[in-house]
Amino acid sequence: DIQMTQSPSSLSASVGDRVTITCRASQGISNSLAWFQQKPGKAPKSLIYAASSLQSGVPSKFSGSGSGTDFTLTISRLQPEDFATYYCQQYASYPLTFGQGTKVEIK
Amino acid sequence: EVQLVESGGGLVQPGGSLRLSCAVSGFTLSDHYMDWVRQAPGKGLEWVGRTRSKVNTYTTQYAASVKGRFTISRDDSKNSLYLQMNSLNIEDTAVYYCVRVSQTYYFFDYWGQGTLVTVSS
Numbered sequence: 001d002i003q004m005t006q007s008p009s010s011l012s013a014s015v016g017d018r019v020t021i022t023c024r025a026s027q028g029i030s031n032s033l034a035w036f037q038q039k040p041g042k043a044p045k046s047l048i049y050a051a052s053s054l055q056s057g058v059p060s061k062f063s064g065s066g067s068g069t070d071f072t073l074t075i076s077r078l079q080p081e082d083f084a085t086y087y088c089q090q091y092a093s094y095p096l097t098f099g100q101g102t103k104v105e106i107k
Numbered sequence: 108e109v110q111l112v113e114s115g116g117g118l119v120q121p122g123g124s125l126r127l128s129c130a131v132s133g134f135t136l137s138d139h140y141m142d143w144v145r146q147a148p149g150k151g152l153e154w155v156g157r158t159r160s161k162v163n164t165y166t167t168q169y170a171a172s173v174k175g176r177f178t179i180s181r182d183d184s185k186n187s188l189y190l191q192m193n194s195l196n197i198e199d200t201a202v203y204y205c206v207r208v209s210q211t212y213y214f215f216d217y218w219g220q221g222t223l224v225t226v227s228s
Contacts, residue, residue: 034215043219043221044204044218046216049214053212087151089215091214095154096142096154097154098151098153098154099151100151
């Protein structure tokens with residue numbers, strides 16, 4: 001199975017900050033990487049697919065990069081509605097696997 | 108508008124069975140792979156399994172943790188996806204999400220709101 005490791009597990013940031021979350025795959029997955037946002041009590045929401053493509057309707061303050069084993073999600077100009085938990089997920093091979101999540105909290 | 112609405116969750120005893128349903132609208136179900144993903148209370152996301160599209164003959168794939176106990180099926184004429192869960196144990200307690208897979212790139216593009224399954228005596 002491909003292990004997905006996110007860092008950090010949590011972070012505190014202020015409104016207006018730029019935030020970067022990293023995700024590392026235990027083996028190469030090309031660009032078969034997605035990012036999701038989840039708010040408490042809600043279903044996850046798709047943000048990024050194919051490592052760097054923005055899902056329809058997602059604001060451009062979200063961006064993704066990377067290929068192979070190392071990936072990043074960047075949120076520019078953090079807003080109150082962006083405080084949530086973020087997950088990466090690989091869909092290169094079965095079983096599909098997720099990172100453990102990164103909780104973005106208000107400083 | 109794409110919508111996915113799960114139902115059928117509830118309290119079940121260890122060793123019991125439960126069938127979840129997912130009613131979909133806003134797209135042609137037969138064109139899409141469909142997955143189930145679960146989330147134990149306070150934990151991360153775990154992929155459960157997949158049913159492929161009609162052109163891929165509806166073949167299925169499962170996580171090792173549920174293989175042989177869970178079965179994914181679908182009825183495209185009723186715009187519905189199902190998850191039959193047998194031999195449930197406490198570790199299966201979770202919110203279960205129905206998820207649509209994009210026809211291009213094969214990523215999760217739409218999620219249902221989830222249904223809670225609690226396995227407890």
